[in-house]
Amino acid sequence: MEPILKLEGITKTFPGVKALDSIDLDIYPGEVHVLAGENGAGKSTLMKVLSGVYQPDAGTIYVDGKATPIPTPQAAEQLGIRMIYQELNLVQELSVARNIFLGHELYKNRVLGLLDFKKMEERAREILATLNIPIDPSVKIKELGVGQQQMIEIAKALSMDARIVVFDEPTSSLTDNEIEELFSLIASLKEKNIAMFYISHRLGELFEIGDRVTILRDGQKIDTKPISDITMDELIAKIANRDLDNLYPHEPVAPGEVVLEVKGLTNEKCKDISLTVRAGEIVGLSGLVGAGRTELARAVFGVDDYGAGEVLLCGKKVPKHNPRKAADMGISLLPEDRKTEGLALKLSIRENETVATLAQLFKNGWIRAGLERETAEKYVRDLEIATNSVEKSAGQLSGGTQQKVVVAKWLMTKAKLFIFDEPTRGIDVGAKTSIYSIMDELVKENAAILMISSDLQEVLGMSDRIYVMAGGAVQKEFAAGEATQAEVLKYAFQEG
Amino acid sequence: MRKNRFHLTDLPSAVIIFIVVFVFFAVSAGGFFSAYNLASILTQSVIPCLLVLGVAIVIMSAGLDLSVGNVLTLSGVTCGLLLKAGMPVALAMLVGVLTGTACGFLNGFMVAKMKLPPFIATLAMMNIASGLANTLSQKKPVYWEREAFPILDTIGTGAVLGIPVFALIGVLVMAVVIFVFYRTRLRTNVYTLGGNEEVLHLSGVSVAKWKIVVFTLSGLMAGVGGVLMDARVTCADPTVGTGLEFAAVVGAVIGGNLQNVGKGNLFGAILGAITLATIRNGLSIMHMNNYWQMVLTGAILVIGMVIRELFVRIEHKKKLKEAEASA
Ligand SMILES: Nc1ncnc2c1ncn2[C@@H]1O[C@H](COP(=O)(O)OP(=O)(O)OP(=O)(O)O)[C@@H](O)[C@H]1O
Ligand SMILES: [Mg+2]
DSSP states (O other): OOOSEEEEEEEEEETTEEEEEEEEEEEOTTOEEEEEEOTTSSHHHHHHHHTTSSOOSEEEEEETTEEOOOOSHHHHHHTTEEEEOSSOOOOTTSBHHHHHTTTSOOEEETTTTEEOHHHHHHHHHHHHHHTTOOOOTTSBGGGSOHHHHHHHHHHHHTTSOOSEEEEESTTTTOOHHHHHHHHHHHHHHHHTTOEEEEEOSOHHHHHHHOSEEEEEETTEEEEEEEGGGOOHHHHHHHHHTSOOSOSOOOOOOOOOSEEEEEEEEOSSSOOSEEEEEETTOEEEEEEOTTSSHHHHHHHHHTSSOOSSOEEEETTEEOOTTOHHHHHHHTEEEEOSOHHHHTOOTTSBHHHHHHGGGHHHHEETTEEOHHHHHHHHHHHHHHTTOOOSOTTSBGGGSOHHHHHHHHHHHHHTSOOSEEEEESTTTTOOHHHHHHHHHHHHHHHHTTOEEEEEOSOHHHHHHHOSEEEEEETTEEEEEEOTTTOOHHHHHHHHTOOO | OOOOOOOGGGSOHHHHHHHHHHHHHHHHSTTTTSHHHHHHHHHHHHHHHHHHHHHHHHHHTTOOOOOHHHHHHHHHHHHHHHHHTTOOHHHHHHHHHHHHHHHHHHHHHHHHTSOOOHHHHHHHHHHHHHHHHHHHHTTSOBOOOGGGOHHHHHHHHOEETTEEHHHHHHHHHHHHHHHHHHHSHHHHHHHHHHHHHHHHHHTTOOHHHHHHHHHHHHHHHHHHHHHHHHHHHSSBOTTTTTTHHHHHHHHHHHTTOOTTSSOOOHHHHHHHHHHHHHHHHHHHHTTOOHHHHHHHHHHHHHHHHHHHHHHHHHHHHHHHHHHHHHO
16 A cells, blocks of 8 residues: 655754754555654644645655645645644634634635525534534534534534544543544544544553554654554653653652632532642542533632632632732642643743742842743753743744743742642653652642642542542542542542 | 523623713703704714724724724825816726725735734824825815716715715615625634634635735725715815724724624624714714814723723623522
8 A cells, every 4th residue: 555645854944943854754544643752842843744834944745656745724725634733723703613614615606705604504513413523513612611622623624525634632621521532533534544643642542543653852753663563661761762660759748737728619610619738738639621620720719700618728718809819828820721821922931931930030129130041941951841942932832842831930939839730731751750740849848739630640640639520519539549540530420 | 502692791882882972962962862963973974984894894803904094085185186187087986995995905915914013004004195195185175176076966965865875875885894794704714813813824714815805995995985075075185084093993992893802893883983973973062172072082992991891790790690500
């Protein structure tokens, strides 16, 4: 069989970084080719070369054996290359149907440009039905949750005939059910002989659906292998370029006084929630996406208001709906949606990292530039942030690297209570371990940590205690060592 | 399954302001609430409504157009000079409209291709248009031979079946713009530009082309406004459009059109323009001078934003209540 697509010597340089260094890669019809590598390794860039967003500086793309330049996203579309990007690309105020057909609308009258709304809605309904997505196509995107939006993104990509589909970290915001749905969709695309690239930092997934794996590091191809010829440990070692024998380096310390106490907190998404976190403790908050964990965090920090209930920090009442006060009292929240809430894309890494801690860096009204720079650089090193300078603007970083910058920014604050919402989403396996080590240091210095995570391994590996939420309520509390994967899942799936 | 719901934040603040202003003048300005005066408010609103449509669409697409007032002037002066030179009326009007369109295109080009911020590009155009209009007209109103062009008088002051032709043309143009906006790709692409232009690019649609389309449309509306203004006032005054851009921006904003939110409301924009025309009319009935109008227009902008903020909060409280009820 001939490869449907072949890349030869693809090289792409951005100012100061060689994002891709002479990459060779091919893919066959019906194959799932998974890409693995650290944040900033070049995975998304490579796929964007395929989809016509970036032009390679050197190298050739062969489609069906013929050299084929892909100068624009339109050209890629015409070749049947469909891309599901790492970031959501939907228009909030337009309906699901209008989003699915964005850029290739259906017309009643082509000459006059009159759109056929009914037909688009019908077609959208059909597409959603074949993908088993239970969403009404006339609903605006803003009414949907992140997971549902991700599914619409997939529907959009598959609304036109596809030969090659690229999934760039599609599962980072999906629930387990939706992930299963996605995997069976991938299986059915496989039967139709569609070729797929699949990128994920959840390495387990790669073994579940991949046929071959390619590992990238610093823009270079390290290896391509059938997935059956590699073990998880080998894969991790190749990605991180070192052996990671202990992924979850957490040593429990004796818990101190109660730092956070939530009593009967109730609002739109949270039902009568009570919990505590002590100094020196990492408390895991597990549950499915949409269980109300993020909403709880936002309410505690004061981003969202709540009705009944109260929040105490070290016994003192934290005022409702006043994030500034909450921050002053010593709460720090790492938000889930980093792109919009956590990062100023036009500012540099240094500015982004230090903006939350600026007050500590001021002396007599002057900013201590040296100290600011040093601190920023320390975190760039610790988290292995893939950049050549702390002055690079955040918008130019890879998806996962942006996450690292935000995490670094929050780690720099001196707080009594850290709330981390999905601290390692989209972050590569090596840096995950560095983040865990930093958490560990924080609790040793007597901070309290509430960690929201959908990654069960992470929750089990890092938590001293675990609360499981479902349907907006706490279903179960597990003491250290009590929880198992099956037990946690059982309660996570419990409704109301 | 989720459903589309009405959010108070979708309601333009112009609705509230209009009702308050209208009731206030109806009560306190004698002669305001008469059929004759209401009709004249509507006629006075025609040109601001045309401008506000263009400006609202630009704002929704995350742009800004400060040039429409002076571009209107330039179009009017161009048309007036050609009439004075004896050019056939249809041709002179066409060239007038095209002048505005070309200015709009240039705005779009500066923003989309030369990457100038819309604020800067249209500020430059605002001055260029004003400078040209004053030079061409030698800073004096341009008069033409009225008797030679009876059709202009029909457009400016005539009526069919008791309805002013001037208003009829205005409404027709507005209807076409609204129809095109809601029935073609224009709305989708404008919302996408406003929400996140990267999405448009990744969907295989040319961002630059659509930015140019949007600014050109705004220029077109200013051009149409310019020649209609000629017909209405029977001369081309080189200062006639000054300040209209501010009214258009304020009208668009209180009509629920903001930058970078990825949505908009053309009907709200029209109501916004009518609200400002109503204020102008009411104040002049009460013998308040022009400067008070400026003060009030500025204040209305602030009030509009405050009302919007209020809506945001009410919407928020509503959500909380629902939540408590369900818990
Ligand atoms: N538009 C850009 N301008 C400048 N540099 C860029 C740009 N896009 C990517 N880069 C750089 O290219 C390198 C590769 O980035 P890329 O997004 O491909 O990484 P990735 O493998 O997808 O990482 P992640 O797992 O975090 O998504 C990074 O060093 C990044 O900073
Ligand atoms: Mg990426």
